[in-house]
Amino acid sequence: MAKSKTEFDYDLFVIGGGSGGVRAARVAAGEHGARVALAEEDRYGGTCVIRGCVPKKLMVFASGYADVVDEAKCYGWDLKAGPFDWHSFRGRLHEELDRLEGVYRKLLRGSGVHTYDQRARLKDAHTVELADGETFTAKHILIASGGRPVRPELTNAELGIVSDDIFSLEQLPKSMLIIGGGYIACEFACIMNGLGVEVTQYYRGAQILRGFDEEARGLVAESMRENGIDLHVGTNIVEMGPAGEDHLGTSQIGSDAAMGALQKSADSAADPGSVKERGPIWVKSTNGGEKVFDVVFFATGRAPNSDDLGLADLGVSLGRNGAIEVDEYSQTGVPSIYAIGDVTDRVNLTPVAIREGMSFVETVFAGNPTPVDHELIPSAIFTQPEMGTVGLSEEEAREQEEVEIYATSFRPMQSAFAEKSDRVLMKLVVSKETRVVLGCHIVAPHAGELIQMAGIAVKAKLTKEQFDATCAVHPTMSEELVTMRSPVRTA
Known part of the structure; x- marks a missing residue:
């Protein structure tokens, strides 16, 4: 019953x-x-x-x-x-x-x-x-x-790791190839580069961070290259396998460390919880290059x-x-x-x-039907420098209406004094008709912290004039968000 x-x-x-x-x-x-x-x-x-x-x-x-x-x-x-x-x-x-x-x-x-x-x-x-x-x-x-995370359908893909595995590497590799151009791929490229790993990144698209503001992701890509990441767009992996001495003889990346060091990491895709030993990996790319890496890291999507x-x-x-x-x-x-x-x-x-x-x-349980609000969600990409974003990109906004773009890129005080070339970007996308700020995009140190506050203003649908009416905090990078008076372009 x-x-x-x-x-x-x-x-x-x-x-x-x-x-x-x-x-x-x-x-x-x-x-x-x-x-x-x-x-x-x-x-x-x-x-x-x-x-x-x-x-x-x-x-x-x-x-x-x-x-x-x-x-x-x-x-x-x-x-x-x-x-x-x-x-x-x-x-x-x-x-x-x-x-x-x-x-x-x-x-x-x-x-x-x-x-x-x-x-x-x-x-x-x-x-x-x-x-x-x-x-x-x-x-x-x-x-x-x-x-x-998922691996691509590629012979010997099980030799590579995915994001679940990276926190359990037995030792830090000397060299790593990262496949992918999304935020996970780019974040770990910056992380591993900062930890001293020789990082190469392949992405099959024309520019990394697809779907984000074009100007912002362009600055992130430029900064990644300046910081030593060997970033290749329009490039993908076509073949991979265990490296032998014949591969190492012609490799630009292979080293004694690549021959000797074995990593252990959880192969979550093929057999969750199992541990496999991996040696150096030979890779052939769509541009015809062949290299050997200690680790190949797939950041090619999730399911x-x-x-x-x-x-x-x-x-x-x-x-x-x-x-x-x-x-x-x-x-x-x-x-x-x-x-x-x-x-x-x-x-x-x-x-x-x-x-x-x-x-x-x-x-x-409260008897109060509440739909989920997925509009104007701020987010951050923890690259170096970080990217913070909320609302529409310039490209998305100009497809639906006429917009004015307020943007500035400069060397922040801390970097300039230290004679570093790092640049930041502050950008507002504004409706020409309503003056509402449709999007805010920041590429800068601590952009994740900054975009949380900017997200409140964009979620509240404040206008450019309301941004302008807010007194600047000086000297800060973020003061540029309330001091940009003239649009750099209209689209």
């Missing part, structure tokens, strides 16, 4: 212990008194905390110290440079990730959420089955299973973790890439099943997943 609605084991069962799933689970339980369970097959914290933005940002910080000694000399300090200790840093990095995972577990316990450390899948619209065969019923099921969840059998629609299709309330075609975060492939950012989770709770 089927259970009635009052006989469910839980009011909510969440599949996935990342930022979005954990937030939804603990708010539903802690603030609304719901009976909530959550299943996670790997580590609590998800991509962001364990395999993404948190460890990556710590590596950004580590790589940023490379130029400190030379710059400090210009400011009167006599500092001594020393080698970067990957093993020491990696140890502290993983200690921090362990601490953060513990925080996530504690938050769930404190909210009264029951947790199951194993994989879960849907048996029917109200039933979840765990890997050990135990089943639970729930009035509502929320899928927050995230996404994963939603929707496989083997039992969704198709229940009539839950999936997109071509496996993304779970949902409406503005994160509800699937099956009324009891919802999905948030990267598994829906809407806007794949941690704060967005958290907001989607909060909107879900507000809709389902």
